[in-house]
Amino acid sequence: xxxxxxxxxxxxxxxxxxxxxxxxxxxxxxxxxxxxxxxxxxxxxxxxxxxxxxxxxxxxxxxxxxxxxxxxxxxxxxxxxxxxxxxxxxxxxxxxxxxxxxxxxxxxxxxxxxxxxxxxxxxxxxxxxxxxxxxxxxxxxxxxxxxxxxxxxxxxxxxxxxxxxxxxxxxxxxxxxxxxxxxxxxxxxxxxxxxxxxxxxxxxxxxxxxxxxxxxxxxxxxxxxxxxxxxxxxxxxxxxxxxxxxxxxxxxxxxxxxxxxxxxxxxxxxxxxxxxxxxxxxxxxxxxxxxxxxxxxxxxxxxxxxxxxxxxxxxxxxxxxxxxxxxxxxxxxxxxxxxxxxxx
Numbered sequence: 001x002x003x004x005x006x007x008x009x010x011x012x013x014x015x016x017x018x019x020x021x022x023x024x025x026x027x028x029x030x031x032x033x034x035x036x037x038x039x040x041x042x043x044x045x046x047x048x049x050x051x052x053x054x055x056x057x058x059x060x061x062x063x064x065x066x067x068x069x070x071x072x073x074x075x076x077x078x079x080x081x082x083x084x085x086x087x088x089x090x091x092x093x094x095x096x097x098x099x100x101x102x103x104x105x106x107x108x109x110x111x112x113x114x115x116x117x118x119x120x121x122x123x124x125x126x127x128x129x130x131x132x133x134x135x136x137x138x139x140x141x142x143x144x145x146x147x148x149x150x151x152x153x154x155x156x157x158x159x160x161x162x163x164x165x166x167x168x169x170x171x172x173x174x175x176x177x178x179x180x181x182x183x184x185x186x187x188x189x190x191x192x193x194x195x196x197x198x199x200x201x202x203x204x205x206x207x208x209x210x211x212x213x214x215x216x217x218x219x220x221x222x223x224x225x226x227x228x229x230x231x232x233x234x235x236x237x238x239x240x241x242x243x244x245x246x247x248x249x250x251x252x253x254x255x256x257x258x259x260x261x262x263x264x265x266x267x268x269x270x271x272x273x274x275x276x277x278x279x280x281x282x283x284x285x286x287x288x289x290x291x292x293x294x295x296x297x298x299x300x301x302x303x304x305x306x307x308x309x310x311x312x313x314x315x316x317x318x319x320x321x322x323x324x325x326x327x328x329x330x331x332x333x334x335x336x337x338x339x340x341x342x343x344x
Contacts, residue, residue: 016043019171019203020065025074027060034060036226037074042171045201047193049208049217051316057226058207062175065205066096079170092120095164096173101156105149109140109159112148113166120167134162137199138192154185158192165196172196174206178213190216211312220312224320234312241310241318244282248275249304256300259293282307 020042027035035057042048052058063069065076067087076083079093103112110131117127135141138158148156157177164172174193178186190213196202208214214234221231230237250256253270260266260277264285268277279285286307293300317323 016045018042019044019046019079020048020205021075021077022061023075023077025061025064025076026072027057027064027069028072033226035064035071038223038226038228039074040221040228040231042203042205044170044203045197046219047197047204047206047217049206049214049220050223051207051209051214051220051312052223053320053322055225056223058223059175061223062096062173062205062207065173066094067091092167093169094171094173095167095169097157097160097164097175097177099176099179101160103148103156103160103163106147108145108147109135109151109162110144112159113163116163116166122167130166130168134165137165137195138162152185153181154188157181157185157189161189161192165202169202171203171205174204176207176209178208178210186210186213211316214312222316222319229319230315237312237315238310241314243278243280244310245276245278245308246282246286247304247306247308248302249273250275250300250302252300255298256293256302259296259300263292264289282309 018041022038022040025035025038026033034055038057038061050058050061060069064071065078065083067083067090070084078090081089081093083090104115107115113131113134114127117130122130132141135144138161140155140158140162143151143155148159151159161172161174161177177193178189181189193204193206194216197204206217214220217234219231219233220237221228222237223229230240248256253275256275257268257270260268260275266277266279268275270276286305290302290305293302313323
């Protein structure tokens with residue numbers, strides 16, 4: 001297993017202004033350190049993923065960002081404002097969608113949004129227009145007068161996102177926004193999230209344990225046992241795992257293995273009827289290999305071919321020694337069951 005000491009956390013530099021700055025953040029509960037001296041930045045208009053297993057420190061970090069917890073050490077600044085020194089200013093700059101449903105299911109969507117406007121002291125003359133805008137953005141205009149308890153799980157999540165956008169936050173925090181939703185609804189939620197970034201330049205800070213969703217993030221921080229063990233783009237993180245894995249079948253495997261060694265200096269193995277090897281940039285190498293094999297004096301015919309690229313699941317396994325689904329799957333099932341029973 002790769003240890004924390006083996007991983008270099010690379011700083012991210014680009015021309016986007018910094019919206020969130022986390023500097024040497026630490027949070028202790030008695031003798032237990034939930035978050036241990038972490039630092040990172042989230043830029044304007046960025047989708048930033050925060051991945052980690054149960055107990056990694058994700059929720060603690062989010063609570064500090066949302067001014068619900070005070071740090072033991074370090075600072076978080078959002079839009080240049082310290083979350084501890086000026087919590088009210090910070091709250092006006094952020095929107096949040098919690099893991100659990102926090103809507104009033106006995107009210108309509110419109111009533112939920114109007115109540116939120118009052119809580120955030122949105123000027124009365126602006127309320128109806130803002131409500132109309134977020135309902136349209138989340139495709140809920142036609143059901144705005146329906147009682148929320150009659151909404152599907154996906155509609156509720158969209159309404160919660162709409163509510164989080166009412167006060168025009170610069171940062172939207174999504175804590176497991178699609179947990180318990182079916183794949184189609186998850187895709188719809190992500191379409192709306194990308195629209196937020198593209199149309200309104202809203203920065204998104206999100207947690208998820210769906211690795212296919214994490215691919216949508218511009219950058220990802222992997223946190224384990226309170227420490228950020230890697231931070232980079234999905235593409236660069238996957239390079240930590242290694243090269244692409246190529247599997248071929250042919251009637252002359254020994255000849256193919258010899259050719260790979262002699263012409264390309266690649267060590268291949270023969271397992272379960274397949275020739276296996278790893279190579280960087282398989283999308284460029286494999287076509288060239290096939291052309292070379294077919295044009296050789298004694299052609300080698302490849303019958304089947306498959307390429308497996310490293311995934312974020314592979315990255316997580318290498319960094320932490322376990323899969324994130326092993327850690328989060330039970331929680332996901334419990335939440336899904338609770339939602340089906342109407343408890344969330």
